[in-house]
Amino acid sequence: MSARNAPVLLLENVQRHYEEVGKRLDVLKDANLTIETGEMVALVAPSGAGKSTLLHTAGLLERPNGGEVYLSGQACSGLNDRQRTARRRNDIGFVYQFHHLLPEFSALENVMLPQMIRGLSQSDAKDRAQELLDYMRIGQRAAHRPAELSGGEQQRVAIARAVANAPLLLLADEPTGNLDPETSSYVFEALEALVRQSGLSALIATHNHALAARMDRAITMQDGKLVPFDVKAAVKASL
Numbered sequence: 156m157s158a159r160n161a162p163v164l165l166l167e168n169v170q171r172h173y174e175e176v177g178k179r180l181d182v183l184k185d186a187n188l189t190i191e192t193g194e195m196v197a198l199v200a201p202s203g204a205g206k207s208t209l210l211h212t213a214g215l216l217e218r219p220n221g222g223e224v225y226l227s228g229q230a231c232s233g234l235n236d237r238q239r240t241a242r243r244r245n246d247i248g249f250v251y252q253f254h255h256l257l258p259e260f261s262a263l264e265n266v267m268l269p270q271m272i273r274g275l276s277q278s279d280a281k282d283r284a285q286e287l288l289d290y291m292r293i294g295q296r297a298a299h300r301p302a303e304l305s306g307g308e309q310q311r312v313a314i315a316r317a318v319a320n321a322p323l324l325l326l327a328d329e330p331t332g333n334l335d336p337e338t339s340s341y342v343f344e345a346l347e348a349l350v351r352q353s354g355l356s357a358l359i360a361t362h363n364h365a366l367a368a369r370m371d372r373a374i375t376m377q378d379g380k381l382v383p384f385d386v387k388a389a390v391k392a393s394l
């Protein structure tokens with residue numbers, strides 16, 4: 156497959172199981188998924204269905220037990236650990252339910268760090284970090300440490316950090332799950348604007364049907380497989 160026209164993410168018959176004492180738990184059983192450039196896809200599934208496992212496998216944090224993960228056309232099973240880390244650092248941004256910001260660094264420094272690890276100069280990293288924080292409407296809080304920020308502000312910094320290296324793909328695991336409904340909506344709007352403006356692709360796990368309905372399409376997990384989810388019907392049913 157040529158990298159030029161390849162989808163950003165392609166999962167082909169991906170399998171992932173965990174071995175537990177005396178039994179095997181099959182979480183992903185032939186999971187298939189294609190995400191094209193600029194697509195924003197919601198992953199809506201009950202707790203324990205395997206959303207984190209899917210995101211970790213797609214994000215090269217875990218190796219599948221079978222099948223293949225392609226990132227912009229490149230099969231990842233042949234990559235060694237160092238190459239996987241490099242692809243993850245350069246091409247994938249992660250946002251979690253809890254911000255995981257480094258507590259001893261300011262918001263600005265948290266967004267600068269991944270860029271400097273990648274080799275950018277301090278001044279270029281600083282300019283981009285400030286630009287992203289301004290875009291997330293939190294630029295005036297750039298000098299504050301995470302503990303001095305509200306939950307919504309912390310998540311906006313975490314989102315800025317996730318896209319700091321201009322990844323191809325953003326993977327988010329309940330990015331607003333820890334916030335009250337109003338803050339959740341505000342933070343999601345900022346995330347959505349950033350994704351749309353930068354043209355990156357995103358796979359976002361959420362329990363929130365209203366947020367899922369704002370994405371291009373939704374999928375769910377059924378018996379270890381990925382299937383379309385009719386989010387509009389789910390929203391209607393909940394009214």
Ligand SMILES: Nc1ncnc2c1ncn2[C@@H]1O[C@H](COP(=O)(O)OP(=O)(O)OP(=O)(O)O)[C@@H](O)[C@H]1O
Nearest residue numbers: 173174180182200201202203204205206207208209
């Ligand atoms: N490292 C592991 N070892 C053994 N079992 C695991 C491991 N990680 C996850 N599991 C199990 O795999 C299943 C899927 O877990 P996963 O965290 O992917 O689900 P989830 O849909 O993200 O759940 P939640 O919405 O509660 O975060 C669960 O039954 C979980 O207990």
